[in-house]
Amino acid sequence: xxxxxxxxxxxxxxxxxxxxxxxxxxxxxxxxxxxxxxxxxxxxxxxxxxxxxxxxxxxxxxxxxxxxxxxxxxxxxxxxxxxxxxxxxxxxxxxxxxxxxxxxxxxxx
Amino acid sequence: xxxxxxxxxxxxxxxxxxxxxxxxxxxxxxxxxxxxxxxxxxxxxxxxxxxxxxxxxxxxxxxxxxxxxxxxxxxxxxxxxxxxxxxxxxxxxxxxxxxxxxxxxxxxxxxxxxxxxxxxxxxxxxxxxxxxxxxxxxxxxxxxxxxxxxxxx
Numbered sequence: 001x002x003x004x005x006x007x008x009x010x011x012x013x014x015x016x017x018x019x020x021x022x023x024x025x026x027x028x029x030x031x032x033x034x035x036x037x038x039x040x041x042x043x044x045x046x047x048x049x050x051x052x053x054x055x056x057x058x059x060x061x062x063x064x065x066x067x068x069x070x071x072x073x074x075x076x077x078x079x080x081x082x083x084x085x086x087x088x089x090x091x092x093x094x095x096x097x098x099x100x101x102x103x104x105x106x107x108x109x
Numbered sequence: 110x111x112x113x114x115x116x117x118x119x120x121x122x123x124x125x126x127x128x129x130x131x132x133x134x135x136x137x138x139x140x141x142x143x144x145x146x147x148x149x150x151x152x153x154x155x156x157x158x159x160x161x162x163x164x165x166x167x168x169x170x171x172x173x174x175x176x177x178x179x180x181x182x183x184x185x186x187x188x189x190x191x192x193x194x195x196x197x198x199x200x201x202x203x204x205x206x207x208x209x210x211x212x213x214x215x216x217x218x219x220x221x222x223x224x225x226x227x228x229x230x231x232x233x234x235x236x237x238x239x240x241x242x243x244x245x246x247x248x249x250x251x252x253x254x255x256x257x258x259x260x261x262x
Contacts, residue, residue: 065243072250079254086142
C-alpha cells in the first residue's frame with residue numbers, strides 16, 4: 001500500500017482552489033465598489049481646491065482622510081484574503097485527513 | 110511500511126508541508142490566522158458610525174449659521190475620541206486581531222483630521238459630503254472584516 005503523493009497534492013489543490021474561488025467574488029465586488037467611491041472623492045477634492053472652495057490646508061486634510069480610507073479598504077481586503085487562506089488551509093487539512101484514512105484503510109486521523 | 114512516491118521534483122518541501130498538515134490534523138487543531146468575531150467591537154463601531162452621521166447631519170443643518178463653529182460641537186469630538194480609544198484598546202487586547210487594531214487607529218486619525226478641518230472653518234455641504242464618504246468607507250472597512258470573522262457561525 002502506498003500513499004499517492006500526486007493524487008494527494010491534486011486533492012489539496014482542489015480544496016484550496018474551491019475555498020479561494022468562493023471568497024473572491026465578494027472581495028472583488030467590495031474592492032471595485034470602494035475603488036469607485038475613492039476615485040470620486042479624489043476628483044471632488046481636486047475640484048473644490050481648483051474652484052477655491054477649500055484652501056491648501058483643507059485640501060491636504062481631505063487628502064489625508066482619503067489616504068486613510070484607502071488604507072483601511074486595502075487592509076480589509078488583506079484580512080479577507082487571510083481568512084480565505086485560513087479556510088483553504090482548513091479545507092486542505094480535511095482533504096488530507098480523508099485521503100490518508102482512505103488510503104490506509106482505517107481511521108488514523 | 111508505507112512507500113512514498115519520490116518521483117516528484119521538489120518533493121521534500123511538499124512532504125514537509127503534508128507532514129505539518131497531518132500533524133495539525135492529528136492534534137485536532139484547525140488553523141486560525143485571524144481572531145474570531147467580536148460583537149462588542151461590531152456594536153461599538155456601529156454606534157460610533159451613527160453618532161458621526163448625526164454630527165454631520167447637524168453640521169449640514171447649521172451651514173453658514175453662527176452655530177456651525179467648532180466650539181459649538183466640541184462635545185462630539187471629545188466623546189468620539191473616548192469611543193475610538195475604547196474600540197482600539199479592546200481590539201488590541203484580542204489575539205490575532207492586528208488588522209482591526211490598526212484600522213481602529215486609522216479611524217482615530219480620521220477623527221483628528223475632521224477636528225482639524227472644523228477648527229479651520231465651518232464645513233460646507235460639499236466638505237461634509239466628502240467627510241461622510243471618508244468615514245463611511247472607514248466604518249464599512251472595519252465592519253466588513255469583523256463580519257467576515259464569523260466564518261459561518
